[in-house]
Amino acid sequence: MKIKAKLKKGVVEVKAMAKHEMMTYDIAEKKTGSRDNANFITHIDAKVGDKTVLDASTSQFLSKNPIFKFKFKADGFKKGDELVMTWVDLKGNTKTSKSKLK
Amino acid sequence: MQRRTFLSMAAGAFALAAVPASVRAEDFRKSKPTVWTAHTVEDAMKAMYGTTATVAEGVTVVAPDVASNGGAVPVDVKSDIDAKTVAIFQNVNPESAVIVYDLNEYSVIDFSLKMKMKGSGTITAVVEGKDGKLYSGSKTLDVALGGCEG
Numbered sequence: 001m002k003i004k005a006k007l008k009k010g011v012v013e014v015k016a017m018a019k020h021e022m023m024t025y026d027i028a029e030k031k032t033g034s035r036d037n038a039n040f041i042t043h044i045d046a047k048v049g050d051k052t053v054l055d056a057s058t059s060q061f062l063s064k065n066p067i068f069k070f071k072f073k074a075d076g077f078k079k080g081d082e083l084v085m086t087w088v089d090l091k092g093n094t095k096t097s098k099s100k101l102k
Numbered sequence: 103m104q105r106r107t108f109l110s111m112a113a114g115a116f117a118l119a120a121v122p123a124s125v126r127a128e129d130f131r132k133s134k135p136t137v138w139t140a141h142t143v144e145d146a147m148k149a150m151y152g153t154t155a156t157v158a159e160g161v162t163v164v165a166p167d168v169a170s171n172g173g174a175v176p177v178d179v180k181s182d183i184d185a186k187t188v189a190i191f192q193n194v195n196p197e198s199a200v201i202v203y204d205l206n207e208y209s210v211i212d213f214s215l216k217m218k219m220k221g222s223g224t225i226t227a228v229v230e231g232k233d234g235k236l237y238s239g240s241k242t243l244d245v246a247l248g249g250c251e252g
């Protein structure tokens with residue numbers, strides 16, 4: 001996952017791009033002949049230390065290589081703190097990526 | 103019921119209520135599976151909130167009037183409401199729920215993403231206020247090339 005996290009005026013702006021096919025049931029059926037081949041990110045979260053700053057449950061309808069842009073209050077966070085993002089997909093694969101708050 | 107049993111039940115219930123929201127982080131795909139299989143926006147909302155009643159204010163949905171690529175429609179959702187969750191639905195794909203954000207003490211409601219839309223239709227964002235009310239905003243758009251089929 002490519003993550004950019006910028007702390008400015010008490011708010012952190014994050015732009016993250018996950019690498020994922022996000023194959024819908026319809027596309028799986030059309031391209032592979034089986035809906036069982038569908039796979040897409042179903043949950044993504046972001047933490048700074050033990051504080052959750054993003055928590056989203058997601059569907060097959062996010063675009064391929066989905067982009068997540070979000071903001072959170074920098075209460076108690078500072079530049080150099082680490083943002084850790086994790087996604088989980090339908091088949092149980094998971095990926096964690098980190099980025100420092102800049 | 104014995105008084106002791108009642109008291110310990112009440113204590114248990116109170117302990118649950120005292121869990122801070124930031125620890126909760128709910129995975130709605132697990133806790134509310136029927137939200138994700140609902141075809142219509144109304145059914146997804148009933149599964150998510152138990153009601154479809156919303157106040158159509160306080161939520162801004164920004165998307166292009168005409169999306170050239172239905173596979174990647176850029177959507178922004180903003181709101182200043184003090185809220186618990188933000189959900190995005192649309193009425194053209196096989197199921198209507200796109201994403202549900204479970205908010206925390208740090209959340210700012212200013213989310214952007216790119217989503218698939220099978221055709222022209224309406225994107226609706228619902229903000230679940232801490233006041234117990236649902237607020238909504240929507241954007242109707244044309245999609246030049248439908249995006250669910252690759």
